Amino acid sequence: MVPKTQKRVTSSDVAREAGVARSTVSYVLNRTPHQTIPDGTRRRVLDAAARLGYTPSAAARTLKRGRSDVVLCIVKPWPLGSASGLLLAELTAGFDAVGLTLVTHIEGAGVRGVEAVWNEIAPAAVLTYSPVDPDAERTMRAAGVQCVAVLFSGEPDGSARFVRPDARIGLLQAQHLVAAGHARIGYAYPEPPTLRDFAEPRLEGVRAACAEAGIAAPEVRTVALDAESAAAAIEHWRGMDDPVTAVCAYNDEVAQALIAGARLAGVGIPNDLAVIGADDIPTARLASPPLTTIAIDHAAEARRIVHDVTSALREGVAVEATDPADLFTTVVRESA
Known part of the structure; x- marks a missing residue:
């Protein structure tokens, strides 16, 4: 036996249930601006729609507008x-x-x-x-x-x-490190090429801060999200004639990879190498040590x-x- 198809609840049904005009139902459910509808009436319409299980027809709105x-x-x-x-x-x-x-x-x-x-x-x-x-x-x-x-x-x-001025993220990162006394800074660039649109402005901000402080441009290394890649970058930075003492990471995930890589390389953070991230993701405060970072007001x-x-x-x-x-x-x- 084929079950009966339940009739769709319409705005007219809601209007009858709430005891208001259909136009009022439309104004309330579509959140139409510049309509002076009393709060009691608005609540009555919403309650009636909830009781009846009314769902506005997106197709009808699309056709109308x-x-x-x-x-x-x-x-x-x-x-x-x-x-x-x-x-x-x-x-x-x-x-x-x-x-x-x-x-x-x-x-x-x-x-x-x-x-x-x-x-x-x-x-x-x-x-x-x-x-x-x-x-x-x-x-x-x-x-x-x-x-x-x-x-x-x-x-x-x-x-x-x-x-969104992402260059300011890199600028703030490097300014924090310079204020802490670091004169040789590295930049941990993300591995996925698709992140270039975000990474380049952040790197430009770091470069600008270094130029403003009168120190060398950042030494850039690509760092994948694994400890081995991070350890290789750290060994490069620390092995330079003028060793890098602090790194701006593209984001907090790359920064946490650096923390893991530092353990492999036997480098202490922050005493041997300071690290600053970006985004202030939830795990940033759980890193060991907890991660200094740039928070974004999303x-x-x-x-x-x-x-x-x-x-x-x-x-x-x-x-x-x-x-x-x-x-x-x-x-x-x-x-x-």
Whole structure:
């Protein structure tokens, strides 16, 4: 016997249950701005929707508006760690609070291309971590995508850009080490080539701080996330005619690899070699010794992005490149 298909609950059902007009239900459930609806009425609508198990039809909203309530975030196939995961979580919550849904698509072999994804979803906005080809951006906008924004790009031209000044991370790292009396600094570069877009600005910040202090440019070595690779880099730094006494690591994971490599190489941290990381991931404070690092205010970063994207959607204007407030803090522990 074929079971009966349950009838979908509609906004009219919710309106009858709550004793209000259907338009009121629409205003409440769609979080329509500039509507003066009493809190009691709003609560009655939400309670009725919950009792009936009402789920708004995304397809209907898309048909009505010509776009969905989705913000599509295109991510390269990076090794996603705690820091990037925290930012995506903050962005997800921030867009949800204004009635938008963040959908993350990781590019890579064996998955549909970006064009197929945004064509199917019909997003309100597209966020990418890479510059967008002008022809591709025009195609997106012609298809109804209202906002195309590039995250963390240092280039001043092209699409709207939310520039996070990652060079300041390297600058703060090196300034901390110089203030501690170190005159020969190394830089631990990450192994995955896909991290170049983040690593290069951080390295440039270290170089700038060294030049500002009148000391030699940092000695750069690539360090994989294993103790052997880190030990080899440390032996190189310590074996130089003018030995490196402190290292700026690309991030906390690379810094923790250096701590493990120092044990293999018989080098004490921080007495023989100071190490400073970046991102302040949860395990940084659990390292032995606890890791000095640069913390990033991901919540403030997400608020800025959400605010600028929603402003562009609401006002129908292009997002201007923004100069964010200081997002970084030096967290001093025992490794440097």
